[in-house]
Amino acid sequence: MSDYQYIYFSAVDEPLDDKQLEYMRHQSTRAEATRWQSTNEYHYGDFHGNSLEMMRRVLEDDAAAVRAESLAAMRNKSDQSTWPANPGSRTLEELRELASVKADQRKKRELTSEKRKLERRIAKMRKHPAAATSDAEKLIQSRSTENYTKAAKMLAELREAVGGDEGSRMADQAARRIAKKYPTLSYAKRAFKEQGLNYR
Numbered sequence: 001m002s003d004y005q006y007i008y009f010s011a012v013d014e015p016l017d018d019k020q021l022e023y024m025r026h027q028s029t030r031a032e033a034t035r036w037q038s039t040n041e042y043h044y045g046d047f048h049g050n051s052l053e054m055m056r057r058v059l060e061d062d063a064a065a066v067r068a069e070s071l072a073a074m075r076n077k078s079d080q081s082t083w084p085a086n087p088g089s090r091t092l093e094e095l096r097e098l099a100s101v102k103a104d105q106r107k108k109r110e111l112t113s114e115k116r117k118l119e120r121r122i123a124k125m126r127k128h129p130a131a132a133t134s135d136a137e138k139l140i141q142s143r144s145t146e147n148y149t150k151a152a153k154m155l156a157e158l159r160e161a162v163g164g165d166e167g168s169r170m171a172d173q174a175a176r177r178i179a180k181k182y183p184t185l186s187y188a189k190r191a192f193k194e195q196g197l198n199y200r
Contacts, residue, residue, distance in 0.1 A: 122161040133155070133174040
């Protein structure tokens with residue numbers, strides 16, 4: 001039997017300590033484990049037990065025994081001790097609420113960080129607009145859809161950095177120059193259009 005599984009653990013109160021992080025990393029060599037979360041994705045996997053016997057017993061209302069035996073088998077196969085966590089003192093609803101608050105805080109930090117980075121890029125473009133158009137063209141030369149999008153965003157940021165009619169003229173002119181130099185790059189042109197750049 002094979003199936004898709006997505007495993008996700010999230011720290012709620014505080015990041016994992018070194019011992020906890022080490023434990024999570026030992027659970028799977030493929031897992032992406034950080035101090036705040038661990039994720040793992042299985043596209044194919046084989047269950048090594050007797051699945052038909054387990055299903056029969058579950059259907060005959062012997063699910064508790066199957067669960068107990070399964071947990072015992074997992075403990076016996078694992079050389080790790082149980083998860084090194086503190087005993088729970090909160091309800092599931094409290095944990096969900098706290099996880100939601102933490103996720104919102106993390107998202108706000110990320111947005112603030114992105115805003116600062118954007119402000120720095122725009123300040124740099126304001127001082128050196130020619131460098132931005134040159135960088136956009138270098139991205140286009142790499143011939144990847146992702147870089148076409150980055151180049152278009154860069155020119156849109158240039159438009160914002162310079163501002164007004166001059167900013168629009170400069171960004172559109174760079175987009176036209178690129179479109180003329182690479183007339184077959186339809187994905188680049190689409191990216192320009194999505195950013196409101198007049199490349200024609």
